[in-house]
Amino acid sequence: MGKYFGTDGFRGEANVVLTVEHAFKVGRYLGWYFGQEHKARIVIGKDTRRSSYMFEYALAAGLTASGADAYLLHVTTTPSVSYVVRTEDFDCGIMISASHNPYYDNGIKVINKKGHKMEAEVEEKIENYIDGVTGELPLAAKEQIGRTIDYAAGRNRYIGHLISLATRSFKDMRIGLDCANGSASSIAKSVFDALGAKTYVISNEPDGLNINQNCGSTHIEVLQEFVKEKKLDAGFAYDGDADRCIAVDENGKIVDGDLVLYMCGKYLMEQGRLAGNTIVTTVMSNLGLYKACDKIGMKYEQTAVGDKYVYENMMNNGFVLGGEQSGHIIFSKHARTGDGILTSLMIMEVIMEKKQTLAKLCEDVKIYPQLLKNVRVTDKKTARENPAVQKAVEDVAAALGSDGRILVRESGTEPVIRVMVEAATDEICRQHVEQVIDVIRAEGLEAVQ
Template identity: 45%
Template sequence: MPPRRLFGTDGVRGVANRDLTPELALALGRALAARVGAGSRVLIGRDTRRSGPMLEGALAAGLASAGADAVLLGVVPTPAVAELVAGTDAAAGAVISASHNPFPDNGIKLFGADGFKLADADEAAVEGGLDEPGERPEAGELGEVEHWPEGRERYVASLLRRASVDLRGLSIVVDCAHGATVATAPEVLRALGASVTELGVEPDGLNINVGCGSTDLGLLSGEVPRLGADLGLAFDGDGDRVLAVDAAGTPVDGDQILAVCALDMRERGLLAGDAVVTTTMTNLGFRRAMAAEGIEVRWTDVGDRYVLEEMQRGGYVLGGEQSGHLINLAHGPSGDGLAAALHLLRALVGRGDDLGTAAAVVQRLPQKLVNIRVERKSDLPSADGVWEAVRECESVLGDDGRVVVRPSGTEPLVRVMVEAPTAEECERWCASLAEVVERELGGGSVR
């Protein structure tokens, strides 16, 4: 039997109770306990999905049955778990969330004692222990399951200590996607003096990411100008991403937020190596803007773990993705949507700029991204017809555009991204490439 590969680019994900079952969560808990050792403490956070408590209970039971203590934080953003693990004697952390995915999905991602996501080798070791019988302690050797709601308060206090920005006089609309940031974002922004209007703060277990948050800026883009607010902030379901809209309701993506933050850090002498780390999906306009400012752009494959690996390898402190997943190692071990938002706000206040003016530093090339649901995602590397079509597109665009075709790390999708001098060319080439992908890999719907 070939080895399983449960862990994708961001933990284990799938439809809750079909792919990601309580039985699997329990087995992962036991395997993780065997890895960190009996008597160790593991912090567990989750988002607002209906399946969260079910999987939380199973994961905690697995840990306790193998002698480890499960510490339940409740609903908290992913970065809160990472930061709390790193700041306590916990041996590991786990987050039950499928981030920006639709609400039927859920996931489990694991963090080491340093607060960083587990390396591939460590994930493989946990996966390899799923079928091991392991120890069965009894009586007083069983692990404990305890609740620690004060962990959220500790994380909020840490954000406020680091923020060092006065937001009085600033009007902000915040969209929490009915997700984990309902527990943190409005409170933090108000504590810093901002006038806050809340959207997406009524989770019912089924509405996470539905028509709101960073996956759908339509609601926020309409409310900000209607209310006459200065800007809007949109988080994803687990709070490790942030996107924004300016006073006119115009979206501001992760590339633009990263550019504003990079310039702010460089001006303050805090940008190590005068460099930032991004992925292949980053808009060419970002690279040109950074080059004009004398900031080097280092790029990686798509996925925050690859951005982080490059940051650690080169000693860089700032990196991120167009999706709004920004990492500032001076402030924490993982991407943190709220921390990134506070950094953005600090830069705006410090420069006296509005968001639209500051974001204009990046003159984005027209870019089109389509997601093609396919039957045989794993066949993409050997799909000669796809790569022949990619080469044809690249030869036509030359230095004035780019093509990226890659499999999703979390869903049965192939993503096709085209940058070109005009929106019409983006549309035409995306449609052409999507047709080839569908034909070669058994495609279905395109979105």
């Protein structure tokens, strides 16, 4: 974790934490860094936040001032920037988005030429330039000054790529899409319409202030009601930059990332296309997923929380499917990052090829009740390694046996210990979470509010 760049880019409230000056300097550095041996080509995408426009212009100004050409995809998804960068020989890509955060936040995510998150050492160099550690950079002059290029064609090629992945027409399928008033608004409906679905769309009218506002994957209850009201076959909800997808079955029941991993993993395994018969999950995946996998002989890996860690494991081991409960799902044959619209297409492939409803495809997974509570502490490491806390965790694990599990971990971004229990009932979860939190408090480890 750097000073400005966290696990998901440089993010914060627009013009408070993340300013236009920051964006300009990010552009200045990247234009210079990639332009030392040739004229740099860098592609920029943005979500629908009002502040995305000023950051787009500031980044473009910095890039062109350093001599780079800036290609503007305009409103598009994070995975589309990743796709365009790696398929069209750009030096890097930049996505302006704060994902599922409220409209007043924004972020700058830098993507390398392979379509992955930019290496930490490059982000550190950008931070040093922002802070004046590396001194001033030369400005381009005369014919060396860069230009901006309208590159909506790149987004259109990405849409064509998505459409090309479908194995069957979606004719006669009634599908609901919740575009979160975000990036998916410019893409999702076009894809499903082209594939023949009868498409019903909500939260598809962004005004710069309504992104993620009571809609999208973080407010899935809206789509649940919509699917039931319209009697749809399935629904898909995206987040602000459309790199995650949460589905809803025909009964209005949530199909989260764990269920997507199960149904897609099982289908790929039956097809002989699941490398190592293994899916990659994080430690937050539900115990019910693992028990269902055990029954069908599907193996699984566990990583730390974060799609970055999932992807690293997949690349290191050649796995093709991985993701998070939150709906970041990576199909590495087709993408280098979580892609919400791609995920919905892969779910549709399973529905169409197996000729089964979404509810039927997920019925073998019994999701265990899960309770997560955060405790603000004075020192995370001290709290986590406290002998009395460790004893309490061991006692809970022993009491739960194979019918549940406890996970206690440090937050990566806050002075917080997260205590999570999965068990047969909500009451058992509550009892055991409080049991551990009581010990943390009794040991004097909780921060004074």
